[in-house]
Amino acid sequence: MLKINRENLRNSHETPWLILDLVMLGLLFINLAWLIFDALYATNFVYQQLGVHFPAVIDAYDPIHNNFLLVDLVFIGIFFTEFCFRWAVAIVRKEHLRWYFFPFLHWYDLVGLIPTGGTRLFRFLRILSILHRLHKYEIIDLNQTAIFRFFTFYYDVFVEELSDRIVVKVLSDAQKDISAGSPLLDDITNQVLAPRRPVITQWMAGIINHLGQSISNDEHGDVIREHVRKSVGKAVRGNAQVSSLNYLPIIGKTIENTLEQSVTDIVTSSLVNLLSDLDSDRIDHFIAVGMHDYTPTADALDEEVLNVVNECLELVKAHVSQQRWKSHLMEKESTVPTPGPVSNENDSL
Numbered sequence: 092m093l094k095i096n097r098e099n100l101r102n103s104h105e106t107p108w109l110i111l112d113l114v115m116l117g118l119l120f121i122n123l124a125w126l127i128f129d130a131l132y133a134t135n136f137v138y139q140q141l142g143v144h145f146p147a148v149i150d151a152y153d154p155i156h157n158n159f160l161l162v163d164l165v166f167i168g169i170f171f172t173e174f175c176f177r178w179a180v181a182i183v184r185k186e187h188l189r190w191y192f193f194p195f196l197h198w199y200d201l202v203g204l205i206p207t208g209g210t211r212l213f214r215f216l217r218i219l220s221i222l223h224r225l226h227k228y229e230i231i232d233l234n235q236t237a238i239f240r241f242f243t244f245y246y247d248v249f250v251e252e253l254s255d256r257i258v259v260k261v262l263s264d265a266q267k268d269i270s271a272g273s274p275l276l277d278d279i280t281n282q283v284l285a286p287r288r289p290v291i292t293q294w295m296a297g298i299i300n301h302l303g304q305s306i307s308n309d310e311h312g313d314v315i316r317e318h319v320r321k322s323v324g325k326a327v328r329g330n331a332q333v334s335s336l337n338y339l340p341i342i343g344k345t346i347e348n349t350l351e352q353s354v355t356d357i358v359t360s361s362l363v364n365l366l367s368d369l370d371s372d373r374i375d376h377f378i379a380v381g382m383h384d385y386t387p388t389a390d391a392l393d394e395e396v397l398n399v400v401n402e403c404l405e406l407v408k409a410h411v412s413q414q415r416w417k418s419h420l421m422e423k424e425s426t427v428p429t430p431g432p433v434s435n436e437n438d439s440l
Contacts, residue, residue, distance in 0.1 A: 099229045112221045115173060117212050122166045126211060129159050152256045160206055167204050169215065175201050197306025244420075251415065258411045262404050270401070288375065296371040304358070316359055 131137045132152065141148050155162060178193045187193060196203055203214035225231045233239040284291070306315045327350065 094216040094231065094235075095225075098229050098234075105228055105230065109221075109225070111173070112217070115170070115217060117220070118166065118169060119217065122163075122211070123215070125162075129156060132156055161204050167206060170200070171204055176203075236329045241341070255411050259408050262408050262411075266401055266404050270397075289371070292371040295374050296369060298367050299374075301364050301365050303369075306366065320355045320361050321364065323358050324351050327351045327354055 132141070133156070138149070174197070177197075181187060181193045182190045187196070197220070199213045199216040202210050203212075203216070205211075222231070222233065226233045327347075
């Protein structure tokens with residue numbers, strides 16, 4: 092049941108416009124009734140019946156019927172005057188970005204002014220305009236009406252079915268293009284990654300420099316430095332020449348430990364300097380020169396990348412193809428309470 096929120100109606104100051112709309116709707120219904128009567132009057136059956144039973148109606152209405160277009164111009168004049176008045180008010184209120192937007196947004200009012208049988212029906216689209224304005228100001232709530240929920244549900248069904256098929260078609264065409272093979276990867280490399288290489292190299296340089304600063308930091312670099320110390324110590328102790336120092340009496344072990352610590356400090360400092368001094372120009376030069384001749388044919392990277400993209404598209408298609416409106420309808424039907432057994436008064440006796 093459609094309820095009117097009178098408090099919101101007072102606060103919105105739309106009461107004069109609602110009264111005007113109701114007056115215009117009354118004229119529209121009168122005009123429609125007159126159109127229907129005139130159309131029936133033009134048929135031979137109705138004309139003969141009126142001539143037999145109500146000859147006075149024939150004598151009175153014949154002049155009006157013969158000049159019906161002129162009579163309809165009276166309604167058209169009223170509707171056009173009201174349209175121009177609302178247009179002027181919209182300009183004063185600055186309801187639209189441009190003053191000439193109003194007739195485009197209310198095109199149905201202009202079409203309804205054309206004095207032909209089919210276009211006159213567009214005048215009744217004013218009803219939808221009134222309902223929309225009342226709903227916008229929360230004077231009425233269309234969401235609470237059964238007919239609105241009915242049309243909304245089937246509109247969503249239509250849009251979902253149409254959009255799902257379009258998306259699946261687009262993804263299928265994309266999969267056909269991907270199945271062409273490595274040209275896609277070449278296009279991605281040349282058209283997508285290559286123009287952005289300066290940004291990518293700058294980003295990589297920032298990460299590498301930050302990593303070098305983290306290693307040199309006393310608080311955050313302990314883990315890396317400890318790992319480097321253990322790795323270098325293991326390598327030094329495994330070296331045959333260094334291991335021979337153990338044969339020196341007294342000072343052999345001391346020399347080995349000192350050498351191990353010195354090499355560890357040198358390797359750590361070299362690593363920190365390498366990471367801290369590596370800038371985007373050196374990385375860009377390395378990519379342009381050092382990686383220029385690299386062709387990853389042995390590991391079939393192209394095929395794996397294409398397979399990953401294709402499988403992702405298949406998952407997207409499967410997700411899009413799900414008819415969510417069916418699950419929503421089934422969920423809604425499952426929540427409807429089923430009627431319980433009817434109690435018999437005789438059972439309680």
